[in-house]
Amino acid sequence: MKHNPLNRAALLAAVVGLACLGLSVGGALAPMAILPKLDLPLMLGLSLIALTLDGYLGAGSKLSWPALLANAALGGIAFGLLPWCAGAAGGTPAWVLGLAGGAVFGTASLLYTAALERIATGPKAPLAPAGAALMLFLAGQCLSGLL
Amino acid sequence: MNAKNLIAPIAALAIAAAVLFGASSALSGTAQSREEAARNEIMGYMLPGRPASFTEEPYDGEDESIRRVFKAEDGYVLELETAGYAGPMMLWVGVTNEGRVSGLTVRDHGETFGLGRGAQTDVPFLIQFIGTSGEAAVGENIDALTGATVTSKAVARAVNSAAAFVTGADVSSGATEWEG
Numbered sequence: 508m509k510h511n512p513l514n515r516a517a518l519l520a521a522v523v524g525l526a527c528l529g530l531s532v533g534g535a536l537a538p539m540a541i542l543p544k545l546d547l548p549l550m551l552g553l554s555l556i557a558l559t560l561d562g563y564l565g566a567g568s569k570l571s572w573p574a575l576l577a578n579a580a581l582g583g584i585a586f587g588l589l590p591w592c593a594g595a596a597g598g599t600p601a602w603v604l605g606l607a608g609g610a611v612f613g614t615a616s617l618l619y620t621a622a623l624e625r626i627a628t629g630p631k632a633p634l635a636p637a638g639a640a641l642m643l644f645l646a647g648q649c650l651s652g653l654l
Numbered sequence: 655m656n657a658k659n660l661i662a663p664i665a666a667l668a669i670a671a672a673v674l675f676g677a678s679s680a681l682s683g684t685a686q687s688r689e690e691a692a693r694n695e696i697m698g699y700m701l702p703g704r705p706a707s708f709t710e711e712p713y714d715g716e717d718e719s720i721r722r723v724f725k726a727e728d729g730y731v732l733e734l735e736t737a738g739y740a741g742p743m744m745l746w747v748g749v750t751n752e753g754r755v756s757g758l759t760v761r762d763h764g765e766t767f768g769l770g771r772g773a774q775t776d777v778p779f780l781i782q783f784i785g786t787s788g789e790a791a792v793g794e795n796i797d798a799l800t801g802a803t804v805t806s807k808a809v810a811r812a813v814n815s816a817a818a819f820v821t822g823a824d825v826s827s828g829a830t831e832w833e834g
Contacts, residue, residue, distance in 0.1 A: 516663035524670030531678050535685035539692040581663045588667065592674040594682075 510565040512574035515616060516581030518564075519557035523585045526553055527593035534595065544597055545590050550608050551647040554582065554615040555640040562623060562636030570620050578616050583609025618643055697724060697731040700748030700757025719815050729756065732819055736812040739804040740764045743773070747816035753787045755813055763805075770805035779806070788817035 511517075526549075533542050543549055570578075586608020590596040596604060622639040626632070698704045705726035713723045721744075722733040729750040735742050741764035748757030760774040772779060782796050790810045792798045798806035817823070 511659050511662055513659045513663045517666040520663060520666035520670050524666075524674060527670075527674050528677060531674065531681060535681035536688065537692075538685060538689035539696065577660075581667070585667060585670075589670055589674055592671045592678065594678045 512570055513577060513581065514565060515557060515561045516578045516585065518560045519554060519578075519582050519612060520585045520589070522553050522557045522560070523589050527589045527595050530590075530595040531593040545586075545595065545599070545604060546651075547607065547611060548648055548651050550586060550611040551615060551651075552644060554608075554612040555619070555644050557612075558616060558619045559636050559640040562619070562628070562639070569624065570616075575613065575616055575620070579609050579613025582612030582616070586612070615643060615647075696759065697726075697746065697748070697757075700731050700746065700759070701726055701729045702750060702756055703728050715819070717815050717819065719812055720819060723819070730816075730820060731757070732816040733761075734812040734815055736808045736815075738763055738765050738773075738808045739770050739802065740766055743805070743808055743812070745809065745812045747813055749816050749820045751820065753817050753821035755783050755786050755790075755817055758783050758809075758813060760809070765802065765805050770799065770802040772799045772802065773805050773809050780809075783809070783813045786813065786817065788814050788821055788823045790814050790817075 530542055530545075533540060583605040587601040587605025590604055591601040619639060622643065623636065626635050626639065628635045694706065694708055697708055698706060705728060708724035708726050708731065711723045711725050713720050719734045719736050720732055721735050724731045724733075729748060731746055731748045734745050734747060736745065737743070743763040743765070744761045746757075746759050746761055747755060750756050758780055760780075763770070763774065765771045765773060776799060779797070779799050783790055786795070790796050790813050792803065792806045792810050796806065796810055
């Protein structure tokens, strides 16, 4: 079956949906617990989980620029819409979350694709997709610390 | 890439949105009751006699930092929002009917890790405010958090506002206002 280049956005919707569900249920059952905010590092983490899943499901597939841009746009919709539906936006306007989420997912998607194209993947390197995501997450953490 | 490729992500978005909206609606009642119970429990520690219940009172005064007012038999717990170094800080301050601060907790903030974040956890800093009644002044009777003078003044400003709500005093001073 031909790999759908927009699977990443579908996986991101599932990952962000599960995270928002967790925040929603956690917030309802333990209202005084300090839950993680939907900030840039969390957005990056969720994006990289979706990209890692796609890395295993569609190993070896290459993405075109239009597909990367479409994924970023759909990622922005996921980050703007789903936290709002779950009541987990924390007072941040949906369009702000959408813009930030689209930028984060688009950038992560571009860098992750570039990384996977340059390192050995496939059955002989089963940890490559997860390892690339971990490196990008650590780099993103450093960058957000500088910001 | 063609239009058919859009079906999977849009379907995933629609399903996730529907599930989240449904779950959020179903949990809203539980969330509200649990939040009220947990809030009352925490606020109970902030006033003498550990009152079990609070009544929210409307506030239409001039102090823009006061968000909500909860009254118990022996005093008030006020929810205040004040400008910290890195964004707004939300605090709860317990004040007795005599105007003395009896409890303080920082509920939410975005202060710098290792510096202003101590406003939430630094007990020696926080305990200085207990027993004050509007005269908390950083550099005078309050020692600031190391490297976090702006945050310390923000906390002092909120605590004094809470005390002033009960005493009616004007608490604005150079010791609590950031002029940087």
